[in-house]
Amino acid sequence: MLAYTYIKKGHFALTEKEKPTLKDPSDALVRVTLGSICTSDLHIKHGSVPRAVPGITVGHEMVGVVEQVGTQVTSVKPGDRVTVNVETFCGECFFCQHGYVNNCEDPDGGWALGCRIDGGQAEYVRVPHANQGLNRIPDNVTDEQALFVGDILATGFWAARISEITEDDTVLIIGAGPTGICTLLCTMLKRPRRIIVCEKSDERARFVREHYPDVLLTTPEECKEFVKKQSEHGGADVVIEVAGADDTFRLAWECARPNAIVTVVALYDRPQQLPLPDMYGKNLTFKTGGVDGCDCAEILRLIADGQIDTTPLITHRFPLCEIEEAYRIFENRLDGVIKVAIKN
Numbered sequence: 001m002l003a004y005t006y007i008k009k010g011h012f013a014l015t016e017k018e019k020p021t022l023k024d025p026s027d028a029l030v031r032v033t034l035g036s037i038c039t040s041d042l043h044i045k046h047g048s049v050p051r052a053v054p055g056i057t058v059g060h061e062m063v064g065v066v067e068q069v070g071t072q073v074t075s076v077k078p079g080d081r082v083t084v085n086v087e088t089f090c091g092e093c094f095f096c097q098h099g100y101v102n103n104c105e106d107p108d109g110g111w112a113l114g115c116r117i118d119g120g121q122a123e124y125v126r127v128p129h130a131n132q133g134l135n136r137i138p139d140n141v142t143d144e145q146a147l148f149v150g151d152i153l154a155t156g157f158w159a160a161r162i163s164e165i166t167e168d169d170t171v172l173i174i175g176a177g178p179t180g181i182c183t184l185l186c187t188m189l190k191r192p193r194r195i196i197v198c199e200k201s202d203e204r205a206r207f208v209r210e211h212y213p214d215v216l217l218t219t220p221e222e223c224k225e226f227v228k229k230q231s232e233h234g235g236a237d238v239v240i241e242v243a244g245a246d247d248t249f250r251l252a253w254e255c256a257r258p259n260a261i262v263t264v265v266a267l268y269d270r271p272q273q274l275p276l277p278d279m280y281g282k283n284l285t286f287k288t289g290g291v292d293g294c295d296c297a298e299i300l301r302l303i304a305d306g307q308i309d310t311t312p313l314i315t316h317r318f319p320l321c322e323i324e325e326a327y328r329i330f331e332n333r334l335d336g337v338i339k340v341a342i343k344n
């Protein structure tokens with residue numbers, strides 16, 4: 001089968017591999033019908049994910065059809081359409097029992113697919129702990145509607161959940177890339193008083209204005225002043241930092257009111273400073289990533305119910321054999337791309 005493979009730092013290639021087989025009774029084999037490219041794939045390509053193993057098939061955003069299941073798999077059966085969760089988790093350890101599945105103690109726990117084990121930019125993928133890692137897609141939900149459930153939408157949903165948003169709040173979201181928009185959609189479900197999105201790219205700001213006209217927009221340069229003017233208590237009640245740029249961490253806590261919650265979803269290339277003397281007395285609560293992706297069933301229900309729609313994010317579509325071109329466009333942010341769908 002065709003599989004997009006991490007060869008070495010700076011180099012991915014479409015290679016021919018054996019179709020995967022079940023290794024463990026809790027595994028499932030999934031025929032991938034639709035996949036996507038995530039910024040984390042680019043982090044692997046650029047060598048900034050040391051855990052990533054050369055030779056593995058990349059890709060961790062996908063939906064497909066169950067082809068085969070091990071004897072312990074009870075939640076899905078062959079023929080089921082499913083979303084694949086970016087995280088593998090056992091469901092039984094201390095962390096899983098508390099919903100902290102990102103820190104599952106299993107050897108395959110956390111982000112394994114497309115990083116430490118073969119992922120889904122391929123025709124087939126083996127999914128360990130399939131009872132936890134696969135969710136059935138409701139009949140009235142298409143592959144494109146379900147494509148982001150297991151990764152960026154799970155992240156946005158989790159970010160909104162842990163941020164303890166109330167209907168009185170002014171919520172600032174920094175960054176309107178794909179994960180920022182998923183975070184926005186899930187924040188909207190909490191019906192806060194107002195949502196402000198801070199985005200430096202005109203193109204992305206335009207996308208937000210066009211699709212979510214009730215959201216207020218600002219730029220990093222004007223953000224602090226703008227947020228102050230729009231909030232009752234000198235800053236945002238909740239800040240969710242999704243941009244991960246050089247100065248957005250600072251912006252996040254500076255725009256927060258005293259006693260606010262600052263949720264940092266972003267993954268930074270470099271260490272960030274927590275200048276405690278500057279923030280002394282502000283009494284902030286920081287919450288940090290990565291995602292505990294255990295809300296996929298609930299997210300699928302919300303999609304089926306028409307409450308979440310991420311299909312506008314899919315701006316480009318390619319067959320798997322043209323994935324090189326898809327990466328070129330996604331990596332260089334050409335042609336107004338937000339997300340690409342890779343069809344098998």
Ligand SMILES: [Zn+2]
Nearest residue numbers: 038039040151
């Ligand atoms: Zn991802």
Ligand SMILES: [Zn+2]
Nearest residue numbers: 090093096104
């Ligand atoms: Zn676990």
